[in-house]
Amino acid sequence: MTSSIRMVAVELTLEDLEREARAEGLCLPIEQTAAWARYEATVDGRSPWGAFRILCDGDPVAYVGLIDYQTHGYHYLRASHGPVWLHNPSPEEERAALDAIRSVVRKRGEGQAFVRCCVDADLGCCEHALSIVPYDTTVVIDVTGGEEQILARMKARGRRDVRKALREAPITCADETELAARSFSEYYDVLCETGARDGFRPAPASDYEDMLRILGPEHCRLYAGRDAAGRVVTWSLATVSGSRATRYYAASATATMRRHVTDKLLYFECCELGRFRGGSVTSYDLMAIGSSLCPSLLGLNEFKTKFAREVTHVAPDRDYPIRKAFYRSLVVARKAVVRLRDLRRARPASRLEVARPAVAHS
Structure with a gap:
């Protein structure tokens, strides 16, 4: 009809x-x-x-x-x-x-x-x-008003975790947009590690390089956290359109992921985006949490929802x-x-399959 x-x-x-x-x-x-x-x-x-x-x-x-x-x-x-x-x-x-x-x-x-x-x-x-x-459903962070206001608008759990991260997380955060535009290989290695751990296959590195190059620094920023040895252990790529920023991709090394490095980086991103282009960016969308429509994403809720007091409904x-x-x-x-x-997941593996070495596919 x-x-x-x-x-x-x-x-x-x-x-x-x-x-x-x-x-x-x-x-x-x-x-x-x-x-x-x-x-x-x-x-x-x-x-x-x-x-x-x-x-x-x-x-x-x-x-x-x-x-x-x-x-x-x-x-x-x-x-x-x-x-x-x-x-x-x-x-x-x-x-x-x-x-x-x-x-x-x-x-x-x-x-x-x-x-x-x-x-x-x-x-x-x-x-x-x-x-x-x-x-x-998504989480949208208000990034206006400066560092203290951004922190004050989080849930109590978010404020606690960010403060702990600022004290203890063993990383230094920076805007590395220009570095990543010159070479994405270091960031891609962390993304591949994340994919192997979380069960997804990243796109070719050239896709992310093209995204940075074609959208340009006015529309695409990369933020990273490095450990004491100078290695990238966590990063995120944010897009910017008008007053809206979106956390498009993110990756973290397994060795440091439980040391609040992502909390520290995300707060850094919020503060940087709040200052971007003279404060023209007002919101930061973390893109997708679970709901009754998509229960497979519920695992994202514990981390993302602590950074804002309310969740935001969007058309799916x-x-x-x-x-x-x-x-x-x-x-x-x-x-x-x-x-x-x-069926393949449910049936027991044969002795031949157990003995067969893993093969990496591009």
């Missing part, structure tokens, strides 16, 4: 989208900017697809930039942290915006299977996002099928992959 509200999507350049959004008082997520589209264009299988002003009765109500993703032999479109609305939309308005986006996708006729974007309402036309963990990623029959086949295939993976 379609919405009774009628909206249309009018194409414009990303530069025009940014200019209009600023005029409307919007702070765009970094993923909805021209700088981000230039970065995405360097990643294999991704290309900027289009930017749109969504109109209702001739008036703008939202803006959205879309990236084409190619994976496993098919294409889909993604609007990371978009659409960006001028007001809090009703479920019917969200459905009307999706219909407007579908209209332009079908008009081009390039065969994308679905559009992945942020939709707050649990609409019947949308599906739970395939192959990713969407989240609807959902898939809006364009080619419905094909999308259903993707769902079936995904379920089969998950079942096979679970």
Whole structure:
């Protein structure tokens, strides 16, 4: 069932989208900017697809930039942290915006299977996002007012841990954006160690190098903590768009992770970002904690929630099928992959498998 509200999507350049959004008082997520589209264009299988002003009765109500993703032999479109609305939309308005986006996708006729974007309402036309963990809750730290004010706004547990970290954590923190832009290898080694410990595979080092280079120091900062021997043991990469900063990536060496080094670095980041560009940055988004929608992320809550007294609700990623029959086949295939993976985990290993050496895959 379609919405009774009628909206249309009018194409414009990303530069025009940014200019209009600023005029409307919007702070765009970094993923909805021209700088981000230039970065995405360097990643294999991704290309900027289009930017749109969504109109209702001739008036703008939202803006959205879309990236084409190619994976496993098919294409889909993604609007990371978009659409960006001028007001809090009703479920019917969200459905009307999706219909407007579908209209332009079908008009081009390039065969994308679905559009992945942020939709707050649990609409019947949308599906739970395939192959990713969407989240609807995050922690946003107010970084205004200076060091003491930042600390005072944390939960008591956060203040206690940060003060302990300032006294005892064996690291020196610094903004190392320029160093990382020249060579990312030292930071990448820590990221690989983190991935091996936490069960994820980092992207190629070139992705992070491209991110630093293409977004530039105005939109991308890297903060690091070094031990007494001068080795990087913890770091994070933050993006900046307008007044909003986001903690995009972070990594820590296993040997020091229980010595409050991350608490010390995160507080340092907050203070540095609060001073960045004359205090123009006001918030720092830690990106994703667990909830009933994404219980697999609940392990993040204990650390992240102590840095703010409240959590923040956000619209989660959902898939809006364009080619419905094909999308259903993707769902079936995904379920089969998950079942096979679970069976492999559950069955006991054979003697041959126990004896076989581990093989590293790129």
